[in-house]
Amino acid sequence: MFEKKEIAKKSVNPDRWYTDVILKSELADYSPVRGCMIIRPYGYEIWENIQNYLDKKFKELGVKNAYFPTFIPMSFLQREKEHVEGFSPQLAVVTHGGGEKLSEPLAVRPTSETIMYDTYARWIQSWRDLPLLLNLWNNVVRWEKRTYLFLRTAEFLWQEGHTAHATFDDADTFARKILEIYTVFDEDVLATPVLVGKKSENEKFPGAAITYSLEALMPDGKAIQMGTSHHLGDNFAKAFKIKYLDKNGREQFVWQTSWAETTRVIGAIIMAHGDDQGLILPPNIAPIQAVFVPIKLNEKVLNYCQKISQELVKSGIRVHIDSREEKSVGWKFHEWELKGIPIRIEIGEKEMENDELTLVRRDTGEKVKSQKSKVKSDTERLLKEIQDNLFERMKKFRDENTHTVSSYEEFKKIMATQKGYIYAFWCEDPVCEAKIKEETKATTRILPLDAKEEKGECVYCKKPATHRWYFAQAY
RNA sequence: CGGGGUGUAGCGCAGUUGGCUAGCGCGCAUCGUUCGGGACGAUGAGGCCGGCGGUUCAAGUCCGCCCACCCCGACCA
Numbered sequence: 041m042f043e044k045k046e047i048a049k050k051s052v053n054p055d056r057w058y059t060d061v062i063l064k065s066e067l068a069d070y071s072p073v074r075g076c077m078i079i080r081p082y083g084y085e086i087w088e089n090i091q092n093y094l095d096k097k098f099k100e101l102g103v104k105n106a107y108f109p110t111f112i113p114m115s116f117l118q119r120e121k122e123h124v125e126g127f128s129p130q131l132a133v134v135t136h137g138g139g140e141k142l143s144e145p146l147a148v149r150p151t152s153e154t155i156m157y158d159t160y161a162r163w164i165q166s167w168r169d170l171p172l173l174l175n176l177w178n179n180v181v182r183w184e185k186r187t188y189l190f191l192r193t194a195e196f197l198w199q200e201g202h203t204a205h206a207t208f209d210d211a212d213t214f215a216r217k218i219l220e221i222y223t224v225f226d227e228d229v230l231a232t233p234v235l236v237g238k239k240s241e242n243e244k245f246p247g248a249a250i251t252y253s254l255e256a257l258m259p260d261g262k263a264i265q266m267g268t269s270h271h272l273g274d275n276f277a278k279a280f281k282i283k284y285l286d287k288n289g290r291e292q293f294v295w296q297t298s299w300a301e302t303t304r305v306i307g308a309i310i311m312a313h314g315d316d317q318g319l320i321l322p323p324n325i326a327p328i329q330a331v332f333v334p335i336k337l338n339e340k341v342l343n344y345c346q347k348i349s350q351e352l353v354k355s356g357i358r359v360h361i362d363s364r365e366e367k368s369v370g371w372k373f374h375e376w377e378l379k380g381i382p383i384r385i386e387i388g389e390k391e392m393e394n395d396e397l398t399l400v401r402r403d404t405g406e407k408v409k410s411q412k413s414k415v416k417s418d419t420e421r422l423l424k425e426i427q428d429n430l431f432e433r434m435k436k437f438r439d440e441n442t443h444t445v446s447s448y449e450e451f452k453k454i455m456a457t458q459k460g461y462i463y464a465f466w467c468e469d470p471v472c473e474a475k476i477k478e479e480t481k482a483t484t485r486i487l488p489l490d491a492k493e494e495k496g497e498c499v500y501c502k503k504p505a506t507h508r509w510y511f512a513q514a515y
Numbered sequence: 516c517g518g519g520g521u522g523u524a525g526c527g528c529a530g531u532u533g534g535c536u537a538g539c540g541c542g543c544a545u546c547g548u549u550c551g552g553g554a555c556g557a558u559g560a561g562g563c564c565g566g567c568g569g570u571u572c573a574a575g576u577c578c579g580c581c582c583a584c585c586c587c588g589a590c591c592a
Contacts, residue, residue, distance in 0.1 A: 043553095044553090045553080046527095046553095055586085056586095059585095070584085070585095074583080074584080126591095129590070129591090130590080130591070151592095180592090182591070182592080184590080184591060185516070185589080185590060185591085186587095186588085186589090186590080186591090191592085192591070192592075196592070198592075245592095264592090265592060266592095267592085268592075300592070301592090302592050303592090304592055305592095335550080335551050336550080336551090337550080365550095367550095367553090368549085368550055368552085368553070368554060369550060369551065369552070369553095370550085370551090370552035370553050370554085371552085371553045371554090372552090372553090373551095373552050373553080374552075374553050375553085386551075388551060389551095390551075398551095514591090515591095515592090
């Protein structure tokens with residue numbers, strides 16, 4: 041592999057690298073509107089792969105897709121107190137339509153709880169109407185002060201699931217099933233290991249009873265929230281009067297969940313796996329898994345490429361043949377490296393003489409000789425190896441950068457230097473959490489789902505604490 | 516919203532104490548030669564110098580105001 045002149049070195053300037061690599065690999069572009077981004081076809085294909093995977097999993101749980109309006113009457117957002125407090129600073133509001141001032145301003149949805157639950161109140165009458173399991177694939181707008189491609193933009197794409205259940209436990213079980221889907225998706229598809237657990241009171245979704253979250257540690261030592269699944273309790277049910285008659289004819293409020301994963305995860309995989317040469321896309325999400333670069337562009341070589349690629353396509357591998365005449369071979373190598381294609385297949389006259397091909401791994405740069413007769417199994421094996429390697433190296437990094445600490449001195453020192461996760465006792469008093477954030481930038485990320493009760497003292501105030509929490513600086 | 520920076524061709528930039536027809540590299544187009552790690556030559560297209568207003572014989576250049584974007588903080592998926 042050779043140096044890329046047009047992108048900053050990840051090792052030297054990771055922020056600059058991140059922006060460069062997104063623009064140069066044509067995942068996305070800046071837009072004329074401040075804080076909003078254009079997702080280009082190459083980036084959108086990744087999103088489509090994410091959609092295809094998750095949509096199938098949601099449907100297996102009985103979830104149906106629907107669509108609700110972009111515009112939400114302001115009064116709806118005000119019905120749940122914590123919810124409006126959480127979102128009002130970030131709202132984009134439409135005040136005029138058709139040249140006239142609207143009688144009630146309309147918020148551009150920051151999330152759809154309120155407009156959906158107003159409708160749920162009409163749709164849900166009987167225990168027989170439960171559970172109600174809907175998902176939306178849409179866009180939302182949050183007027184962020186400071187934006188960053190994919191990771192934090194004023195408008196972003198996501199899926200938002202919204203369910204209503206008869207009991208607290210049913211809702212909790214469902215929220216955790218979604219959490220399981222997200223965990224498998226993040227780890228097996230995006231090759232990004234996650235910590236899974238509950239959020240603190242402060243970090244909870246506005247209006248939720250419990251927020252479950254998945255957190256991934258990035259190479260710069262900061263954590264990204266990869267997805268959330270909220271148990272909303274009966275907070276919204278009471279605010280929106282979502283009631284049903286149970287089997288005994290008694291009126292009950294429903295119990296609800298909402299859950300989301302966004303285009304932000306694309307930012308996470310860029311940052312997690314890429315290197316100085318550009319993107320490295322996990323094979324399971326890459327729009328192109330193997331790219332053919334014919335060394336000589338004559339008919340014989342192209343036919344050979346065609347024949348082999350057809351065989352790979354038959355077994356479900358996403359391939360592309362780069363037959364452009366105007367670009368040199370070296371130029372193509374650089375471009376496909378920048379774009380993070382997992383495997384490059386080189387075919388020239390040398391290979392053709394012996395019915396061979398050369399497979400080149402993007403993650404290690406290793407060249408692997410293969411035979412025409414074994415290309416399918418070799419490609420499949422390499423794709424799996426690359427997928428596993430990406431996951432393993434992120435996991436190793438995560439483990440090496442998880443620090444179990446008992447003193448606040450140690451805590452501060454780590455946050456001031458290499459960052460990463462800090463695993464420490466916390467008394468669960470929001471005051472300590474706020475102080476720690478102020479002094480170190482670290483916030484609580486999660487309490488692990490399987491956390492055991494222990495005897496300890498809060499890393500900050502020394503008061504008795506029963507659980508260790510994960511802390512990190514958040515994106 | 517606070518701090519810093521930048522606006523000149525699609526992109527990256529140069530343009531001196533104001534002075535002639537606004538330049539360079541990359542990219543783009545056409546033709547030819549190349550092609551196992553970012554090829555080369557020839558020709559060519561492409562500009563309201565972010566906007567408005569001043570100063571001046573003369574403004575990309577000086578002054579004022581505005582706008583936009585980027586980077587760093589507080590807020591957030």
